[in-house]
Amino acid sequence: MVDNALTTMQRQVLDRIGGEAVFIVFASNGVASDAYFVSKAPVRGFEKLVRGKNPVFVVNAVMRICGICHAAHGIASTEAFEDAMGISPPRNGRLLREAIGLINRIQSHLLHLTLLLPDIYPRDELLGFTVKTIKLYNKATELLGILGGAPTHPPYLVIGGVAKTPSDKVIVKITDELEKFNEEFVALREDVERKALESPRIKPLLEKEYYPEMLATHLFYGDRFNINPSKIRVVRYEEYRGGNLPKEAEENTSMIALYEDRIVEVGPRARLSIYKGFDGKTLWDLQLARFMEVEIDVLQINRLLERIDPHDESSTKLLTYRPGKGLGVYEAPRGILIHRVELDDNGRVSDYKIIVPTMFNIPHMEIGVKGLPSSIADLVPRIYDPCIPCATHVVEVDKNE
Amino acid sequence: MAYQPVVIDPENPLGYYTGIYLAQTADERVKRKLGPDYKGGGAVTSILLYLVEHGVVDAVVVARRKKGLYGETIIAKTPEEILEATGPKWSIVPYTLGLREKLTSMDVGRVAFVGLPCQAQFLRQVKMFPLMESDFSKKIYLIISLFCMGTFAVESFLNYIKKSYHVSPDEIENISINGDELVVKHVRGEIRIPIRDALFHLQHGCLTCPDYTGLFADLSAGKALKPGFTLLITRTKLADKIVREASNTGYLKLSEPDEESLKIVIEKAREKIMRSYKYLSTVL
């Protein structure tokens, strides 16, 4: 693999990503030829942690896998339990859940933008823009506080629906806030896009085409009937890469997910490609896809809120504690998120599996960087927006399924 | 100015304060409500009325008597609701989940809270150190604490009155302190219970509580020696301003505190700190 005498190895502790990871890049003459994405966060082991527990606990627990896409985990988990229990939320609950999930997605995309800004803006303009983006991020965060009960780990996400129906007033308020938010966002987006064209660090991404096979299940929510989970295989990183790895890569705390034994891209670009005909082929298009999503998500939230009946229940109180198996598939900010649960005779968790989007996307960070100047190598993982807290809490799915 | 940190110290039992006043209501509605033989000053109610009627706050959290010694916290937005909640409730009125629901969802911005010293401590912590993202910190505008020597374990105390004095809980109309006696008014008359006997029915937790005057509050209120007066202690500039404004706008009459009232408060406050040290050492 690495036998060229001119080849250098560069090890970079990645900053400005969600979590802790190292990117090892091999380069010849300053051009990246191979890379290893090594996540370093300790494995907290949520699948093991929730075994034997009451479903109510599990939903609260798995939201804490990730402080970025907490609601996504909450939704995937509640969906899985409902599937296992044979219940479904009332109409309001389903609508509200989607809205909460989309706000979380906007939150996440804006957070990612904050992390990306230093690659786009010159030093003297950076601080102002960072503050501006954070303020916008805070706005989305506030909305989640209202609809979900808290801006992080929203407690209103419960099995059976959403714990609280917003009043007429609250809905009007959110609609107003979203309008203001959107105005500011559009302005910000235009500025960022313009500046990106001038940024020497971004330029290679604008030119580099990388467009692997895409996988998504829904534009806004997630649909377990659009994917065959038995075709997903989760393997250890070493197994996926094979061969002689750099020593450090063997310590990887993340796993890799394959669909029909192939690598696939999941996330904003996959969703838009499949459901909106988006055909951005460059690495920078990953970011444009995020921008587009924020805008269509705002519209969708408004549509959802219009359909909510403030006088109707949003959750079914009829939890059934019985044995069963359930599957929850949700389009998290970074792509397909799957929670699978098995309940024992007491209705407690006997088995729990989580597959997170970053496990699908890690291979692309390593392949996408090939051919780019190694000086900007760190940008490739960043543009893919990995989420390490999620990626390090998964277990190998049962191979004989 | 930033809020003064609270230090509980028997050498300085009243804690940090900016002013102490003797106050009496100047509001006819409050006087009418209190009736001729109420011993309190109605000052707290008057201040709350000022706050709401002058639009300083959107609502106040007070306790309303539910039945006998039991009360419930309510979010009052109108003068009528505030007047209805006048007077002490002789037990602690717990904050419940419903309160958070209402505070976070209702369209109230600024809220003034009335509670006991332990609740004032909680509110101050929520305001200064929001440990939860769903805390209603921004809504806490003013914290008013009543003085408190301790609250009764309600069932135990009621049972005692019933057994010893044959007055059933439903018959109790009012309880007040007169010197060393607890005066319990009931439908058939009144009984006088030596405080010493009643103390046995205080909640255990209250014995370890070091705070008599509500050190964490913006404004503390308790009984003055002179019947019909409330002793007010202001601990922040905001509270000072509010008390003066309430006086300027005719809700409240203010005067200098008398030496004797002050002496008693200091004594009781110190006594409570010492009591708490004693009991605390037994539960550590």
Next chain:
Amino acid sequence: MSKPTILIYDLGGCEGCPLSIMRVYPQLINIADVYTKCLGKVDLDREYDYAVVTGPICINSPKHVEELKKIRKNSRVLIAYGSCASVGGIILYARGGQEPRPEHRVYAPISRVVRVDYAIPGCPPAPQMLISLLNCIRRGKGYFLDLFRAVALNPKLSGFDLMDEVVLNGLCVGCGACVLSCPTNALQMIDNRPDLIPEKCIRCGTCTVRCPRFSQILIQRSRLLQKASSLSRISGV
């Protein structure tokens, strides 16, 4: 006077805590020079006035233990921020055994490994928290500062401990502070006493520091502990 330097570092939590801090970044930069991975590089080898550590410490990860020790050495004031770092939080339930690193078994509040100056529960704490805390530390005294110092010495704090130490111990006065402080509504008032719904408690510890009784017990205990440890230092035990 130049601004104090502050390091924000996550040891493997969910990132909810550093993100909550990021939300007050616009205010924070006015009072401190901020070093965080979220906005650029961090250097653990330089000295900081404050270090804010989020996430639990994985006792079986030498890399993280070493990092934590280094941070302690290089910072004047060490703050354990959030439930994971301060009291363990949800991650106290972790039992290890999971792929691809089944050796990561034991997680603990960071005060298990290094001396911590202040420990702040909350999952995550509201963003404003850090600003208030820094202001308070500057003033150097007060009940709440004592309390957060005490949490650093007594990290065993959860709804279960609230029940054991206060409610079942007969010290609860029924104020309701704990009920209003639980992010998962695990506490409810029954006959003027809180009761715990055990399956809802994520061990975030918020209720315990909000309880007027427990907070006081914590402060007293930590005084005794400190006294004992200084005594043992003097006598060379």
